[in-house]
Amino acid sequence: xxxxxxxxxxxxxxxxxxxxxxxxxxxxxxxxxxxxxxxxxxxxxxxxxxxxxxxxxxxxxxxxxxxxxxxxxxxxxxxxxxxxxxxxxxxxxxxxxxxxxxxxxxxxxxxxxxxxxxxxxxxxxxxxxxxxxxxxxxxxxxxxxxxxxxxxxxxxxxxxxxxxxxxxxxxxxxxxxxxxxxxxxxxxxxxxxxxxxxxxxxxxxxxxxxxxxxxxxxxxxxxxxxxxxxxxxxxxxxxxxxxxxxxxxxxxxxxxxxxxxxxxxxxxxxxxxxxxxxxxxxxxxxxxxxxxxxxxxxxxxxxxxxxxxxxxxxxxxxxxxxxxxxxxxxxxxxxxxxxxxxxxxxxxxxxxxxxxxxxxxxxxxxxxxxxxxxxxxxxxxxxxxxxxxxxxxxxxxxxxxxxxxxxxxxxxxxxxxxxxxxxxxxxxxxxxxxxxxxxxxxxxxxxxxxxxxxxxxxxxxxxx
Amino acid sequence: xxxxxxxxxxxxxxxxxxxxxxxxxxxxxxxxxxxxxxxxxxxxxxxxxxxxxxxxxxxxxxxxxxxxxxxxxxxxxxxxxxxxxxxxxxxxxxxxxxxxxxxxxxxxxxxxxxxxxxxxxxxxxxxxxxxxxxxx
Numbered sequence: 073x074x075x076x077x078x079x080x081x082x083x084x085x086x087x088x089x090x091x092x093x094x095x096x097x098x099x100x101x102x103x104x105x106x107x108x109x110x111x112x113x114x115x116x117x118x119x120x121x122x123x124x125x126x127x128x129x130x131x132x133x134x135x136x137x138x139x140x141x142x143x144x145x146x147x148x149x150x151x152x153x154x155x156x157x158x159x160x161x162x163x164x165x166x167x168x169x170x171x172x173x174x175x176x177x178x179x180x181x182x183x184x185x186x187x188x189x190x191x192x193x194x195x196x197x198x199x200x201x202x203x204x205x206x207x208x209x210x211x212x213x214x215x216x217x218x219x220x221x222x223x224x225x226x227x228x229x230x231x232x233x234x235x236x237x238x239x240x241x242x243x244x245x246x247x248x249x250x251x252x253x254x255x256x257x258x259x260x261x262x263x264x265x266x267x268x269x270x271x272x273x274x275x276x277x278x279x280x281x282x283x284x285x286x287x288x289x290x291x292x293x294x295x296x297x298x299x300x301x302x303x304x305x306x307x308x309x310x311x312x313x314x315x316x317x318x319x320x321x322x323x324x325x326x327x328x329x330x331x332x333x334x335x336x337x338x339x340x341x342x343x344x345x346x347x348x349x350x351x352x353x354x355x356x357x358x359x360x361x362x363x364x365x366x367x368x369x370x371x372x373x374x375x376x377x378x379x380x381x382x383x384x385x386x387x388x389x390x391x392x393x394x395x396x397x398x399x400x401x402x403x404x405x406x407x408x409x410x411x412x413x414x415x416x417x418x419x420x421x422x423x424x425x426x427x428x429x430x431x432x433x434x435x436x437x438x439x440x441x442x443x444x445x446x447x448x449x450x451x452x453x454x455x456x457x458x459x460x461x462x463x464x465x466x467x468x469x470x471x472x473x474x475x476x477x478x479x480x481x482x483x484x485x486x487x488x489x490x491x492x493x494x495x496x497x498x499x500x501x502x503x504x505x506x507x508x509x510x511x512x513x514x515x516x517x518x519x520x521x522x523x524x525x526x527x528x529x530x531x532x533x534x535x536x
Numbered sequence: 537x538x539x540x541x542x543x544x545x546x547x548x549x550x551x552x553x554x555x556x557x558x559x560x561x562x563x564x565x566x567x568x569x570x571x572x573x574x575x576x577x578x579x580x581x582x583x584x585x586x587x588x589x590x591x592x593x594x595x596x597x598x599x600x601x602x603x604x605x606x607x608x609x610x611x612x613x614x615x616x617x618x619x620x621x622x623x624x625x626x627x628x629x630x631x632x633x634x635x636x637x638x639x640x641x642x643x644x645x646x647x648x649x650x651x652x653x654x655x656x657x658x659x660x661x662x663x664x665x666x667x668x669x670x671x672x
Contacts, residue, residue: 118620119620160647164644164647164648164651165644165646165647165648165649165650165651165654166647166650166651166654167643167646167647167650168643168644168647169647171643174557178561263597263601266595266597266598267597267598267601273620273622276622277620277622280620280622334601335601335605336594336598336601336602338612338615338616339601339602339605339607339612339615341615342615342618349605352604352605353601353604353605393542393545395553395554395557396545396549396550396551396553396554397545397550398547398550415554419558423565426562426565428565428566431565431566431568432565435564435565445640449640449644487632487633487636488629491628491629491632492620492622492624493620493622494568495628495632496567496568497568498632499631499632499635500564500565500567500568501564502632502635502636502639503564503567504560504561504563504564505639506635506639506642507560508557508560509639509642509643509646511556511557511560513646515553516553517650518542518543519542519543519544519545520542521540521542522539522540522650522653522654522657522658523539523540523654523657523658525654525658526654526655526658532655532659533655536651536652536655
């Protein structure tokens with residue numbers, strides 16, 4: 073046996089360690105997303121004003137609540153690496169699964185690149201503030217990605233334990249900022265009555281702001297990538313995911329409240345680090361340090377979780393031959409998808425160095441959105457093909473099919489929001505997925521073992 | 537149905553396939569730069585003007601916060617005057633909607649065909665006996 077084992081080629085394949093608990097699942101999901109509260113969400117203020125961003129926060133919160141409910145039910149049954157990719161393989165079919173795998177890899181790798189850029193920019197800003205003007209952020213970008221990839225290579229338990237600690241710190245930093253802003257005495261530090269304005273673009277701006285409202289929660293669905301490595305998937309994934317979405321709803325509301333009470337909406341709409349700016353305005357040096365560390369930790373936790381998830385999606389596609397089988401290998405000692413982890417390092421770095429942060433972020437958001445659209449279709453088929461009495465679920469979400477239909481409607485609204493301002497990017501990204509799909513059908517599918525695509529111990533689906 | 541035996545792909549083919557997807561990603565990242573339809577209407581050619589906080593419609597409290605953030609009137613004006621244009625081109629909207637709907641239609645339809653192959657190979661072609669199994 074060679075030093076590494078290709079899971080795709082070896083029927084006696086080694087598996088990943090089952091070492092994670094609900095706290096790790098929470099750390100994976102919230103860790104990926106929380107950076108969106110420190111930066112990114114505020115671009116929704118530019119598109120629709122402060123109130124527009126608040127409406128976006130709640131509407132998109134509803135979208136993600138549907139995502140969390142749907143995802144928890146399916147993942148509590150499909151406990152395998154690859155998350156939604158594996159769901160698509162079992163419920164819709166190979167081409168959809170290939171697309172979902174690509175959504176995941178692209179969304180997470182591009183988000184990872186943006187996170188690393190943030191770390192690099194923050195380091196440059198600190199250097200400038202301490203008298204070292206002109207320090208290049210690029211070495212910090214490379215170092216961040218390389219260090220986190222090494223951590224991921226060495227094992228998932230340590231990776232997500234680190235994520236838990238730094239994510240918790242970042243969340244507490246938001247709570248500290250809220251307390252530091254003296255919310256019980258409106259008008260003292262927070263000036264909502266003077267800074268909140270009418271909707272600057274009317275209701276069309278509110279709809280447009282849904283696009284960046286995604287940043288409040290983008291990536292929470294990544295919790296199910298850990299399904300193959302948690303000790304009790306049926307219990308841990310729903311607990312971690314729903315706990316995560318509740319954490320994010322609280323963090324998003326506090327973030328909006330503090331930031332809009334301190335900064336004019338036009339400034340807020342383009343700020344690179346709005347929460348750090350908020351701490352600066354309050355003028356408390358300790359709070360500034362906490363927010364600086366919180367911002368760094370949030371970006372690092374996000375990049376860390378993204379490496380974890382992107383690598384597992386890429387690994388799963390390699391294992392199933394949707395992508396080259398070489399990637400479908402698990403490290404014999406660390407039990408991690410090590411080739412996928414290493415392969416994605418230079419790709420993330422190169423995305424970070426394109427200088428196209430806007431495009432990279434939009435690619436990430438849209439890939440996520442396409443994945444959510446898939447989820448609503450997936451849920452309808454799942455209940456139809458295997459009704460509740462046919463296979464046992466670890467969790468059953470209530471009010472079906474309302475969450476799936478609401479999710480589909482909200483996805484349509486966010487496509488329209490993206491069209492308002494980023495129409496060319498939207499078409500370009502759709503062109504990517506259309507060409508990739510044609511390539512899969514005409515070239516890659518010939519390498520795929522048909523019967524191996526269904527591995528769950530389920531009965532034959534109804535209608536097939 | 538006989539079991540499908542997939543082709544074995546050599547390392548060179550695997551490398552080419554990986555590179556293909558990468559090139560495709562980069563092309564789609566750069567395409568929007570060559571298209572003019574994004575609508576953030578930055579006034580890049582704006583003539584140099586002298587602004588006052590009053591002419592920018594900034595209240596006293598807003599002015600105070602801008603100044604705390606280290607912005608004077610000119611720097612703030614650059615941000616305040618940079619606005620989105622939400623004029624909708626119905627033709628572009630229709631094309632975009634068709635592309636998204638067409639994409640999902642295509643993917644689901646082809647997936648369904650492939651899925652039937654998967655199910656037949658996994659469970660066999662005899663649907664009636666398996667249907668009974670599913671209802672038990």
